[in-house]
Amino acid sequence: MSWQPRASLHAIETRAELYEKIRAFFQNKNVLEVETPILNSYTVTDENIESIATEHSQYLHTSPEYAMKRLLAFYQRDIYQVCKVFRAEEKGAYHLSEFTMLEWYKLSWSYKDLMQEVAELVKALLCKSDESLDTQQISYQQVFKKYLNIDVQTASQADYLQVCTDHSIKLSTALTVQQYQEFVLDQIIVPKLQQNCLIFIYDYPIEQAALAQINSEAHAERFELYFNGIELANGFQELTDAKEQKSRFEEDNRKRLQENKNAIDIDKNFIAALDSGFPECAGVALGIDRLLMIMLDVKHIEEVIPFPSS
Amino acid sequence: MASYNTNEFRAGLKLNLDGEPYSIIENEFVKPGKGQAFNRVKVRNLKTGRVVDRTFKSGESVEAADVMDTDMQYLYSDGEEWHFMEPNSYEQFAVTKEAMGDAAQWLKGQEECVVTLLDGQPLSVSVPNFVELQITETDPGVRGDTATGGTKPATLETGAVVKVPLFIEEGEVLRIDTRSGEYVSRVKE
Numbered sequence: 001m002s003w004q005p006r007a008s009l010h011a012i013e014t015r016a017e018l019y020e021k022i023r024a025f026f027q028n029k030n031v032l033e034v035e036t037p038i039l040n041s042y043t044v045t046d047e048n049i050e051s052i053a054t055e056h057s058q059y060l061h062t063s064p065e066y067a068m069k070r071l072l073a074f075y076q077r078d079i080y081q082v083c084k085v086f087r088a089e090e091k092g093a094y095h096l097s098e099f100t101m102l103e104w105y106k107l108s109w110s111y112k113d114l115m116q117e118v119a120e121l122v123k124a125l126l127c128k129s130d131e132s133l134d135t136q137q138i139s140y141q142q143v144f145k146k147y148l149n150i151d152v153q154t155a156s157q158a159d160y161l162q163v164c165t166d167h168s169i170k171l172s173t174a175l176t177v178q179q180y181q182e183f184v185l186d187q188i189i190v191p192k193l194q195q196n197c198l199i200f201i202y203d204y205p206i207e208q209a210a211l212a213q214i215n216s217e218a219h220a221e222r223f224e225l226y227f228n229g230i231e232l233a234n235g236f237q238e239l240t241d242a243k244e245q246k247s248r249f250e251e252d253n254r255k256r257l258q259e260n261k262n263a264i265d266i267d268k269n270f271i272a273a274l275d276s277g278f279p280e281c282a283g284v285a286l287g288i289d290r291l292l293m294i295m296l297d298v299k300h301i302e303e304v305i306p307f308p309s310s
Numbered sequence: 311m312a313s314y315n316t317n318e319f320r321a322g323l324k325l326n327l328d329g330e331p332y333s334i335i336e337n338e339f340v341k342p343g344k345g346q347a348f349n350r351v352k353v354r355n356l357k358t359g360r361v362v363d364r365t366f367k368s369g370e371s372v373e374a375a376d377v378m379d380t381d382m383q384y385l386y387s388d389g390e391e392w393h394f395m396e397p398n399s400y401e402q403f404a405v406t407k408e409a410m411g412d413a414a415q416w417l418k419g420q421e422e423c424v425v426t427l428l429d430g431q432p433l434s435v436s437v438p439n440f441v442e443l444q445i446t447e448t449d450p451g452v453r454g455d456t457a458t459g460g461t462k463p464a465t466l467e468t469g470a471v472v473k474v475p476l477f478i479e480e481g482e483v484l485r486i487d488t489r490s491g492e493y494v495s496r497v498k499e
Binding site: 231 | 345348363
């Protein structure tokens with residue numbers, strides 16, 4: 001019956017225990033728990049993320065990133081947050097319009113340091129005291145080479161299309177090189193990765209930098225964590241340059257207009273915070289519901305949520 | 311021409327792909343990292359029955375197949391064609407053996423079915439999920455054997471053959487799930 005909860009009591013109890021462990025983990029490391037607004041005047045410009053707007057011209061946040069970075073800029077402290085975030089038009093076995101995110105930032109850390117801390121936390125949450133999990137780190141370039149013998153530096157749309165055809169995938173329209181890369185990684189490479197192993201893919205193509213710094217080797221200092229085919233976390237060496245950030249947002253808006261999407265006002269407060277002397281830091285966001293799916297061995301995200309958004 | 315956005319995709323939706331009518335069987339939403347989202351769907355060709363995989367960019371518009379699902383009552387079969395009537399207009403439609411497919415074996419008369427029309431021509435028929443049919447032939451029942459999982463074949467009044475538990479007797483009326491072709495329960499007269 002529709003009024004009844006979707007998640008089992010066991011799933012709800014497991015979530016409660018998970019939050020306790022997360023809070024203990026960060027308290028131990030002197031990382032401060034913070035709260036930022038769910039309702040905001042600005043939102044993301046990302047061409048692949050659609051915000052939910054209210055009738056009063058405000059947005060439900062799609063991630064607490066900008067507000068947390070304003071706290072970082074002003075108080076210069078390690079912080080974390082567990083919160084509900086919202087994205088329009090996302091619904092599937094691993095996606096819902098309303099879901100729970102854990103996000104944290106470590107000052108003066110590198111993204112490689114942070115990968116290790118992400119592994120430490122996820123192991124602490126997934127493993128019993130006598131168990132452990134293997135960890136693998138593989139660069140974006142290496143993973144395409146290893147599993148598909150593709151050189152991401154030089155591969156063309158035709159090369160990616162051939163890979164899709166070889167895997168019996170028929171796409172309705174042609175994609176850009178970047179879209180092919182994203183699709184092929186998610187749908188062809190990730191299912192081939194070793195099971196029961198925490199796999200970090202790092203150093204993304206610069207077109208996929210999002211809010212990450214770009215290093216001297218022309219890689220975006222970004223990583224993603226995969227476990228048993230599920231994308232669990234996304235982290236950055238956080239961009240500290242306000243000008244560069246603003247021009248990336250403007251580029252997002254150009255892409256949005258090309259795709260017939262509306263342009264989004266750039267968050268002036270976030271840009272001003274970066275401009276105030278933003279500290280070097282690494283940050284990461286982790287999907288709590290997907291982690292629970294792994295812990296409970298269920299196949300649909302709705303099974304870990306009492307009342308999934310319809 | 312009517313069209314659907316990928317966010318309207320659901321099982322049963324009829325699409326026109328390369329000029330052929332298809333029905334969605336499964337729809338999977340995938341979104342790589344921070345990237346473009348996709349809908350990976352399994353679709354059945356309504357003419358050939360063949361099932362294929364297609365992948366759409368989420369947000370894409372896809373042309374709707376010009377088909378109409380119409381409630382009709384099954385009247386009779388002459389062995390070549392199966393005849394249905396649209397209850398409001400009393401218009402009758404003849405459905406070929408090919409278009410009937412597996413549906414034919416569950417019908418004895420009077421059932422409310424959904425006939426899918428393409429350009430006004432019957433393309434396929436969906437029978438009710440559950441039908442009640444009498445057994446015309448089966449081996450004698452084994453008394454007391456209600457617990458073990460053994461089954462035997464039973465021929466129904468429409469000619470369909472289903473597996474039934476050993477205790478079932480000739481002449482009994484059964485409830486059948488037409489989607490799986492499986493016995494559900496006995497129907498008390």
